[in-house]
Amino acid sequence: MKVIGIGDNVVDKYLHLNKMFPGGNALNFTVYAKKLGIHSAYIGIFGNDKAGKHVKKTLIDFGIDISHCRTYEGENGAAEVNLIDGDRVFIGGNGGGVSKQHPLKFHENDLNYIKKFDLIHTSCFSFIEEELPSLSKLGMPISFDFSKNYDENYLDQVCPYIDFAFLSCGQLTEQKTKEKLKQVYDKGCKYVLGTRGIEGAFLLFNNKIYYQEAKKVEPIDTLGAGDSFITVFLIEIINSSKVTEEVIERGLKKAAEFASKTCLINGAFDYGKKIN
Numbered sequence: 001m002k003v004i005g006i007g008d009n010v011v012d013k014y015l016h017l018n019k020m021f022p023g024g025n026a027l028n029f030t031v032y033a034k035k036l037g038i039h040s041a042y043i044g045i046f047g048n049d050k051a052g053k054h055v056k057k058t059l060i061d062f063g064i065d066i067s068h069c070r071t072y073e074g075e076n077g078a079a080e081v082n083l084i085d086g087d088r089v090f091i092g093g094n095g096g097g098v099s100k101q102h103p104l105k106f107h108e109n110d111l112n113y114i115k116k117f118d119l120i121h122t123s124c125f126s127f128i129e130e131e132l133p134s135l136s137k138l139g140m141p142i143s144f145d146f147s148k149n150y151d152e153n154y155l156d157q158v159c160p161y162i163d164f165a166f167l168s169c170g171q172l173t174e175q176k177t178k179e180k181l182k183q184v185y186d187k188g189c190k191y192v193l194g195t196r197g198i199e200g201a202f203l204l205f206n207n208k209i210y211y212q213e214a215k216k217v218e219p220i221d222t223l224g225a226g227d228s229f230i231t232v233f234l235i236e237i238i239n240s241s242k243v244t245e246e247v248i249e250r251g252l253k254k255a256a257e258f259a260s261k262t263c264l265i266n267g268a269f270d271y272g273k274k275i276n
Contacts, residue, residue: 001239002039004117005030006135007126008099009044010077011051012223012267013275020275021223021267022055024077025123025145028227028268029234032258034062035269038235041065041117043110044126045099047076052098058271068110074098083221096127103127106134114138119238121230124149124158132161143234145227150180159187164237166230169194169202177202178209193233195226201256205248212252215260224268229259 007026014021022031026044033040042064046052048071055076059066079093104127106114114120115138122128122135123145135142143164146154150167159165165184169177177194181204184192193203203210236251237243266272 001235002041002117003030003033003119003121003235003238004041004043004114005033005121006043006104006114007122007128008077008096009042009046009055010079010093010096011055012079012081014081014083014266014272015275016082017266017272018275019266019272020051020054020078021270021272022058023079023224023268024125025147025227026121026126027055027059028224029121029143029231030064031059031062031269032228032231033235034064036232036235036258041068043068043104043114045069045077045102045104046071047074047098048072049075051078052076054273061271068113070102070104072098072102074101081223096125100127104131106131111135111138115140119143119234121145121234123147124154129157132158136161141238143230145230146184150184155184155187159184159189163190164234165189165192166226167192167194168226170197170199172196174199174202178204181209191237193230195229197222197225201229201252203248203252205243208245210248210252212256215256217260217263219263221266222263224262225259227268228262229255231255232258 005026009024009027011020012023030042075097077097121143141163144162145166181192200213232255
């Protein structure tokens with residue numbers, strides 16, 4: 001099994017610790033998959049600043065292939081983070097840095113490389129919407145994290161090209177969460193999952209709703225919990241020759257367990273470095 005994360009990477013700057021931690025949805029997926037023993041690769045945009053160099057070195061240290069990444073002069077994507085009782089709160093950022101000015105455009109050699117993988121994961125923070133039609137033609141499943149960016153027009157733009165949709169629904173009631181999952185499901189996504197933090201997660205698949213409770217821990221830092229949940233669930237599904245209710249329930253349970261462990265470290269997966 002081989003998976004590839006395509007799109008956003010950042011450093012999460014913890015100002016109270018004077019440390020920056022590698023992160024970003026697509027990058028986190030790649031790293032978590034690697035930590036779980038899955039062959040993984042990453043394609044994204046780096047800045048040539050200290051932050052970009054740190055993210056790039058971290059991926060190399062993990063043994064993740066970054067041969068199709070691009071580097072541009074300027075700031076790497078960065079977000080400023082505060083912690084309130086262990087829950088991460090974003091307080092600022094640079095809007096993706098150079099990746100916003102230089103969004104990914106895939107050449108033939110990129111597409112030939114990508115189609116060797118079994119799954120693509122990307123996100124709403126990756127400036128990749130215009131490239132989704134080309135990626136969908138490669139024939140492997142595409143997973144997309146919408147975070148909280150799921151208004152009607154955006155769903156119409158993205159949903160025709162993806163198989164897995166992930167939504168952050170912690171701000172919604174249980175009923176509103178289920179209604180949102182149905183809305184996305186009706187646009188053609190096979191799997192639609194809404195994570196709700198400590199309230200657990202709901203999955204809509206084959207017109208059936210599944211619920212997975214969160215595994216409660218005393219969190220040090222919740223950043224990355226959703227991404228780790230997504231990663232484990234995707235691997236469980238893609239690794240299964242036939243997706244049954246048992247596979248779904250096992251995947252959700254394993255995902256919750258792995259996400260709880262992510263809450264016990266700083267950053268998405270540590271690797272912090274001093275900001276200055």
